[in-house]
Amino acid sequence: MDRVLAADIGGTNLRLALINRDGVFLDECRVEARLSRHNKTTTEDAENYILDALQNAIAPFLEQNPVVDIGIGFPGFFRGDSGVLAGSPNLPLLQEFALAERLSERLSIRVSAQNDALCAAIGEQRYGAGRGKSNLLHVTLGTGVGGGLILNGVPYTGERGMAMEFGHLRVVSRNGRSCGCGNHGCLEAYASATAVSQRFAEQSGIDTDARLVYEYACDGNTIASEILKETGLYLGLAIAEAVKLLDIETVSISGGLSHAWHLIHPPLMAELNDNLIPPLRGKINVIHSTLDDNAGLLGAACIASRRQEH
Amino acid sequence: MDRVLAADIGGTNLRLALINRDGVFLDECRVEARLSRHNKTTTEDAENYILDALQNAIAPFLEQNPVVDIGIGFPGFFRGDSGVLAGSPNLPLLQEFALAERLSERLSIRVSAQNDALCAAIGEQRYGAGRGKSNLLHVTLGTGVGGGLILNGVPYTGERGMAMEFGHLRVVSRNGRSCGCGNHGCLEAYASATAVSQRFAEQSGIDTDARLVYEYACDGNTIASEILKETGLYLGLAIAEAVKLLDIETVSISGGLSHAWHLIHPPLMAELNDNLIPPLRGKINVIHSTLDDNAGLLGAACIASRRQEH
Numbered sequence: 379m380d381r382v383l384a385a386d387i388g389g390t391n392l393r394l395a396l397i398n399r400d401g402v403f404l405d406e407c408r409v410e411a412r413l414s415r416h417n418k419t420t421t422e423d424a425e426n427y428i429l430d431a432l433q434n435a436i437a438p439f440l441e442q443n444p445v446v447d448i449g450i451g452f453p454g455f456f457r458g459d460s461g462v463l464a465g466s467p468n469l470p471l472l473q474e475f476a477l478a479e480r481l482s483e484r485l486s487i488r489v490s491a492q493n494d495a496l497c498a499a500i501g502e503q504r505y506g507a508g509r510g511k512s513n514l515l516h517v518t519l520g521t522g523v524g525g526g527l528i529l530n531g532v533p534y535t536g537e538r539g540m541a542m543e544f545g546h547l548r549v550v551s552r553n554g555r556s557c558g559c560g561n562h563g564c565l566e567a568y569a570s571a572t573a574v575s576q577r578f579a580e581q582s583g584i585d586t587d588a589r590l591v592y593e594y595a596c597d598g599n600t601i602a603s604e605i606l607k608e609t610g611l612y613l614g615l616a617i618a619e620a621v622k623l624l625d626i627e628t629v630s631i632s633g634g635l636s637h638a639w640h641l642i643h644p645p646l647m648a649e650l651n652d653n654l655i656p657p658l659r660g661k662i663n664v665i666h667s668t669l670d671d672n673a674g675l676l677g678a679a680c681i682a683s684r685r686q687e688h
Numbered sequence: 689m690d691r692v693l694a695a696d697i698g699g700t701n702l703r704l705a706l707i708n709r710d711g712v713f714l715d716e717c718r719v720e721a722r723l724s725r726h727n728k729t730t731t732e733d734a735e736n737y738i739l740d741a742l743q744n745a746i747a748p749f750l751e752q753n754p755v756v757d758i759g760i761g762f763p764g765f766f767r768g769d770s771g772v773l774a775g776s777p778n779l780p781l782l783q784e785f786a787l788a789e790r791l792s793e794r795l796s797i798r799v800s801a802q803n804d805a806l807c808a809a810i811g812e813q814r815y816g817a818g819r820g821k822s823n824l825l826h827v828t829l830g831t832g833v834g835g836g837l838i839l840n841g842v843p844y845t846g847e848r849g850m851a852m853e854f855g856h857l858r859v860v861s862r863n864g865r866s867c868g869c870g871n872h873g874c875l876e877a878y879a880s881a882t883a884v885s886q887r888f889a890e891q892s893g894i895d896t897d898a899r900l901v902y903e904y905a906c907d908g909n910t911i912a913s914e915i916l917k918e919t920g921l922y923l924g925l926a927i928a929e930a931v932k933l934l935d936i937e938t939v940s941i942s943g944g945l946s947h948a949w950h951l952i953h954p955p956l957m958a959e960l961n962d963n964l965i966p967p968l969r970g971k972i973n974v975i976h977s978t979l980d981d982n983a984g985l986l987g988a989a990c991i992a993s994r995r996q997e998h
Contacts (some may be wrong), residue, residue, distance in 0.1 A: 416936075455967070464967075465967050467965075467967075513847055525933075527933075529839070529844075534839075535935070536934055536935020536936070537823055537935050537936060538936045538937075538968075538971070539935070539936055540935040540967065540968060541856060541933065541934055541935040541967070542933060542935075543932040543933070543935075544932075544933070545967050546932050546965050547929055547932060547933070548925070548928075548929065548963060549861065550861050551859065551860050551861040551862070551873075551925075552861070552862070559965050559966065560966060561962075561963060561965075563861075604869070615858070615861075618858075619857055619858065619929055619933075620933055622853040622854075622856050622857060623835075623837075623846055623851065623852060623853070623857070623929075623930055623933060623934070624846060624847020624851055624853070624933070625847050625849070625850040625851040625852075625853075626846070626847060627847045627848075652871075653858060655777075655850070655853050655856050655869050655871075656869065656870060657765070657774075657775050657777075657848075657850060658848075658850060661848070
């Protein structure tokens with residue numbers, strides 16, 4: 379068996395794919411699943427709600443595509459590679475929840491689960507921009523800002539599975555914008571798609587999404603251009619902090635906002651190099667994902683197929 | 689043979705010790721060796737100057753204490769555990785310098801060499817405050833601010849040996865104090881002994897060293913107290929950034945300034961917890977080194993005795 383299912387779980391949608399060893403998508407679909415939109419008040423109810431939602435979304439696709447392993451990228455913190463969800467900022471009732479094991483019982487296949495941004499890092503290192511690199515810092519620029527780290531070829535999760543809270547690195551030290559985590563000045567409050575559309579609305583009076591802010595910038599709107607330039611600057615600052623700690627040579631970036639690469643990348647590199655210690659300047663490669671939205675699904679497929687290798 | 693020599697190399701002094709497997713100091717001495725005070729202009733001359741200085745300082749102690757291994761903690765970046773110095777901010781002529789191998793030829797014993805702050809981390813994890821922890825972030829508060837990281841029991845050096853430039857994390861984003869590395873707003877520009885004495889001189893008009901600033905604070909001088917409190921705040925900020933990336937539970941701090949622990953630690957913890965994401969708040973232990981100035985020597989002894997184990 380060299381085919382696995384992969385699932386990439388978002389707040390409102392869930393993507394599923396049947397993927398082979400070469401990373402080729404043999405089938406795929408997108409299912410609506412409003413995981414965080416529930417009114418459950420007990421842990422047990424919340425757990426069952428999530429399991430129901432995942433089972434209902436995955437079972438029909440699994441029936442069409444029978445496999446023995448599924449890998450899941452999920453927005454939360456996992457304990458090592460145990461498949462146990464330590465916690466999830468968007469689903470606060472779930473704590474120390476054996477997601478992989480419980481879902482495995484329901485679907486009657488083996489389930490592996492890991493943080494979504496770490497899955498994207500794993501996919502990028504195996505099939506994408508980080509191919510051949512044993513060390514990789516991967517940044518996802520979506521509704522939020524996530525990070526995944528590969529050290530010596532191994533996904534790094536930290537002591538409690540909470541490593542690489544990249545979006546919550548502080549990029550503005552005083553009077554910074556407020557962030558969903560409760561702090562101020564976090565990268566996510568400046569460089570996520572949500573922040574870009576908010577900042578554009580504040581300055582232009584136009585309510586729109588980050589994709590259209592990018593189009594405005596391409597059409598010569600200076601407010602939009604400036605906001606995307608600043609997005610690059612803040613990303614450069616945060617990457618500099620990570621590089622000063624980790625001495626990592628390759629950084630890859632995926633996600634919707636990374637489509638504005640030609641506007642974001644030049645200020646990012648300038649700010650990154652300005653903030654590094656001199657011997658590291660000019661030595662760091664920051665590259666655009668070659669997998670884009672599929673990085674997470676491919677990484678989820680990798681964690682599923684690792685079970686087959688053992 | 690269960691005894692090794694250990695050397696801790698500073699800018700003006702060099703400490704030597706004969707240490708046994710239990711971390712007991714059997715003999716020790718301090719030698720003046722002005723390694724960075726030379727007027728050499730070629731790489732070859734600078735290398736020989738350093739080798740001469742180290743040989744002259746170590747040979748007499750080695751004669752009294754014959755051993756087969758010496759471990760050296762040196763202020764610079766090393767490639768993995770090869771003993772090759774990739775570079776040193778204070779000795780810019782030295783690059784890709786096979787320090788361990790060249791010194792081994794001169795002294796006719798096996799030489800291991802590693803970054804001084806990483807040696808302190810290794811010593812602290814083996815014999816000190818980090819004993820029994822497989823993950824440890826260690827911070828040295830001396831003339832500069834250094835950092836060493838142990839992950840899964842293994843010293844982490846990064847791709848070019850330049851990991852854990854902890855003193856150059858940026859703690860002030862705009863109009864920060866200038867740092868020796870050429871940037872502004874680095875932790876080292878606020879929390880090193882040098883920075884503490886400079887900031888005190890600027891605000892009080894009194895030229896003195898960090899040890900006396902601490903004594904002023906103990907005697908009720910509010911300028912001195914405020915500066916040490918701010919030192920704690922900046923340390924807390926920088927540790928928060930490292931924890932958000934690495935999810936490390938235990939942080940130890942050594943070095944002269946850490947003697948002001950009762951003034952530094954409370955604001956440090958408050959600022960650290962304020963800046964963490966909520967699920968990590970209250971979970972991080974920041975502890976005072978139990979080895980103090982000896983952490984680096986004990987770590988150097990560890991890297992020397994590892995050669996005997998292989």
